[in-house]
Amino acid sequence: MASANVGGRRPGAFVIYHNPRCSTSRKTLELLRDNGIEPTVIQYLKTPPSRAELATMIRDAGIDVRTAVRKRESLYDELGLADASDDELLDAMAEHPILIERPFVVTPKGTRLARPIDNVREIL
Numbered sequence: 001m002a003s004a005n006v007g008g009r010r011p012g013a014f015v016i017y018h019n020p021r022c023s024t025s026r027k028t029l030e031l032l033r034d035n036g037i038e039p040t041v042i043q044y045l046k047t048p049p050s051r052a053e054l055a056t057m058i059r060d061a062g063i064d065v066r067t068a069v070r071k072r073e074s075l076y077d078e079l080g081l082a083d084a085s086d087d088e089l090l091d092a093m094a095e096h097p098i099l100i101e102r103p104f105v106v107t108p109k110g111t112r113l114a115r116p117i118d119n120v121r122e123i124l
Helices: 023-034 051-061 074-078 086-095 117-123
Strands: 015-018 040-043 104-107 110-113
Touching: 015 023, 023 117, 051 086, 051 104, 051 110, 104 117, 110 117
Parallel strands: 015 040
Antiparallel strands: 015 104, 104 110
């Protein structure tokens, strides 16, 4: 019978905003599981965070909005986001979640963008 407390950690207290097609995202999920954590997995392309949730994650991760944008995504150039303001970037990411850099990990100890993956170790 599975314990309600995995490794002493509350279920649901750990969240990864995941894209299964991304190797960094897959490796981050593996890191969490290797540390006894079975996170809530949110496939953000299917269930994107709201603009407000996105802004909170970015703030809590201690990064700026531009760091949270996938600049290599073709849509970034198509939408002319190189000179966009933070508000315009947040609007674009909320409307087009493919523009969100991945993966974000949220734990009781904080939020991190797992680029590099080792950033996540700080909040385990």
